[in-house]
Amino acid sequence: MNETDVVIIGAGHNGLTCAAYLAMAGLRVKVVERRKVVGGAAVTEEFHPGFRNSVAAYTVSLLNPQVIADLKLAQHGLKIVERRAQNFLPAPDGSHLLTGEGRTLPSVARLSARDAETITTFSRDLETIADVLRQLVLRAPPNLIEGFGLDALRESINAFGTAGILRKLSLEQTRDLLDLFTRSAGEMLDERFENDLVKALFGFDAIVGNYASPYAPGSAYVMLHHAFGEVNGKKGVWGHAIGGMGAITQAMARAARQHGAEIEVNAAVREVIVENGRAVGVLLDNGETIRAKYVAANVNPKLLYTRLIDSGALPPEFLARMKRWRNGSGTFRMNVALSRLPSFTALPGEGDHLTAGIILAPSLAYMDRAFTDARAHGWSREPVIEMLMPSTLDDSLAPGGAHVASLFCQHVAPDLGGGRSWDAHREEVADLMIATVDKYAPGFAQSVLGRQILSPLDLEREFGLLGGDIFHGALTLNQLFSARPMLGHADYRGPLKGLYHCGSGAHPGGGVTGAPGHNAAQVILRDHRALFGRR
Numbered sequence: 001m002n003e004t005d006v007v008i009i010g011a012g013h014n015g016l017t018c019a020a021y022l023a024m025a026g027l028r029v030k031v032v033e034r035r036k037v038v039g040g041a042a043v044t045e046e047f048h049p050g051f052r053n054s055v056a057a058y059t060v061s062l063l064n065p066q067v068i069a070d071l072k073l074a075q076h077g078l079k080i081v082e083r084r085a086q087n088f089l090p091a092p093d094g095s096h097l098l099t100g101e102g103r104t105l106p107s108v109a110r111l112s113a114r115d116a117e118t119i120t121t122f123s124r125d126l127e128t129i130a131d132v133l134r135q136l137v138l139r140a141p142p143n144l145i146e147g148f149g150l151d152a153l154r155e156s157i158n159a160f161g162t163a164g165i166l167r168k169l170s171l172e173q174t175r176d177l178l179d180l181f182t183r184s185a186g187e188m189l190d191e192r193f194e195n196d197l198v199k200a201l202f203g204f205d206a207i208v209g210n211y212a213s214p215y216a217p218g219s220a221y222v223m224l225h226h227a228f229g230e231v232n233g234k235k236g237v238w239g240h241a242i243g244g245m246g247a248i249t250q251a252m253a254r255a256a257r258q259h260g261a262e263i264e265v266n267a268a269v270r271e272v273i274v275e276n277g278r279a280v281g282v283l284l285d286n287g288e289t290i291r292a293k294y295v296a297a298n299v300n301p302k303l304l305y306t307r308l309i310d311s312g313a314l315p316p317e318f319l320a321r322m323k324r325w326r327n328g329s330g331t332f333r334m335n336v337a338l339s340r341l342p343s344f345t346a347l348p349g350e351g352d353h354l355t356a357g358i359i360l361a362p363s364l365a366y367m368d369r370a371f372t373d374a375r376a377h378g379w380s381r382e383p384v385i386e387m388l389m390p391s392t393l394d395d396s397l398a399p400g401g402a403h404v405a406s407l408f409c410q411h412v413a414p415d416l417g418g419g420r421s422w423d424a425h426r427e428e429v430a431d432l433m434i435a436t437v438d439k440y441a442p443g444f445a446q447s448v449l450g451r452q453i454l455s456p457l458d459l460e461r462e463f464g465l466l467g468g469d470i471f472h473g474a475l476t477l478n479q480l481f482s483a484r485p486m487l488g489h490a491d492y493r494g495p496l497k498g499l500y501h502c503g504s505g506a507h508p509g510g511g512v513t514g515a516p517g518h519n520a521a522q523v524i525l526r527d528h529r530a531l532f533g534r535r
């Protein structure tokens with residue numbers, strides 16, 4: 001039997017972040033990981049002989065700069081480069097939109113003079129709101145406490161602090177914030193823009209990892225969530241980690257180990273051990289027991305409470321609500337080995353546009369049809385695809401002259417229903433995704449040398465992403481901020497003493513951010529100091 005101060009379930013990026021902060025503070029930390037490698041969904045693997053790529057998570061922007069600095073990730077080998085162009089949206093009629101520094105306005109103006117006047121204001125307003133909300137990312141949201149006492153007083157102070165941050169917004173900006181939390185992205189974009197590609201540029205961010213139409217209420221928040229990012233100090237920019245997303249988590253693992261944290265792979269947790277209403281450790285599948293003062297879970301909350309903890313140990317009303325925790329990203333993920341770069345009909349040949357996020361979804365109506373088709377059929381016959389070719393920025397991923405592409409595909413049903421299994425339809429849908437790209441870049445299908453396919457079921461099996469949910473729970477109003485993962489537990493503390501949430505199922509939600517891991521570590525340290533002093 002092993003003993004430690006903190007045992008962390010899952011060596012994904014948030015678990016590693018939490019481990020590093022706790023180890024830096026002097027606690028004994030052990031991370032246990034079910035898979036054979038650290039990193040969770042942020043890993044790089046060879047998927048075809050000579051070709052490597054980020055397996056699941058595939059691009060960088062939301063990784064918090066404070067986490068990068070505190071963990072000294074650059075010193076541990078992390079290098080992030082910007083895309084030379086940010087987004088490229090080709091249309092079937094041969095038109096296109098290309099965004100990035102010095103590119104966005106001229107490209108939009110060619111499509112719509114009116115939208116060129118509007119986009120600067122809209123982007124600035126979105127950035128202003130995102131700037132304020134960034135200040136809420138590395139702090140626990142106000143937590144609802146019943147009764148009176150020190151905890152209630154602490155949360156009242158926290159609420160005043162949060163209100164102080166939000167007061168930096170003007171009244172009109174606060175109205176916009178309310179719209180972003182409650183309205184659909186489609187409605188807001190239709191009110192402001194006239195060109196389909198310009199609307200699609202923003203609308204895509206509203207459905208990334210979100211199994212919904214861009215006209216679904218609340219989809220505007222998902223659009224805002226993706227505006228929080230920055231790369232190398234440049235806000236709103238997206239980039240690539242040299243060596244793939246695994247370079248991020250490998251650097252995090254090195255930071256954690258440098259400060260004494262232990263990380264054990266091939267160590268699946270069978271059960272969280274609960275004694276007298278307190279989490280006191282974990283039992284592994286191999287029979288090993290690890291006892292700890294604190295247990296931090298970097299897994300989907302629904303997985304934690306319905307599979308890893310005995311139901312009798314949980315408050316019945318809590319468990320009933322957690323069983324209703326909504327998952328499902330509508331995501332189908334592929335990695336493709338290419339003999340050559342594609343050439344798009346809308347912008348032929350090579351160029352900076354091939355370093356961008358290439359969005360194949362030319363209108364909000366197209367995205368809406370993709371969702372409704374997936375609900376009716378199981379997958380959209382005209383899917384939404386974002387394609388990235390990181391080998392245009394990182395020649396370590398493929399042999400000379402060859403390339404790798406990440407295909408992030410939507411919409412597909414997390415559960416096909418009717419007794420159908422993704423195991424029987426994986427290849428069929430993968431063929432459809434390749435054919436969809438080929439419509440925009442003829443010859444693409446012929447350049448494919450090999451492919452890696454991850455259906456929603458594969459994402460669940462491999463990474464514990466229930467329903468293929470990349471966010472560990474939908475970013476809906478009832479699962480955000482003080483309600484993530486549930487009212488009364490937004491402070492990273494579970495319903496059992498000694499149990500904490502350090503994954504994306506806690507505030508501020510999904511994406512490779514490191515923020516939930518950072519925030520949970522601060523709460524654990526505060527509780528530890530209250531119990532044992534500052535030793």
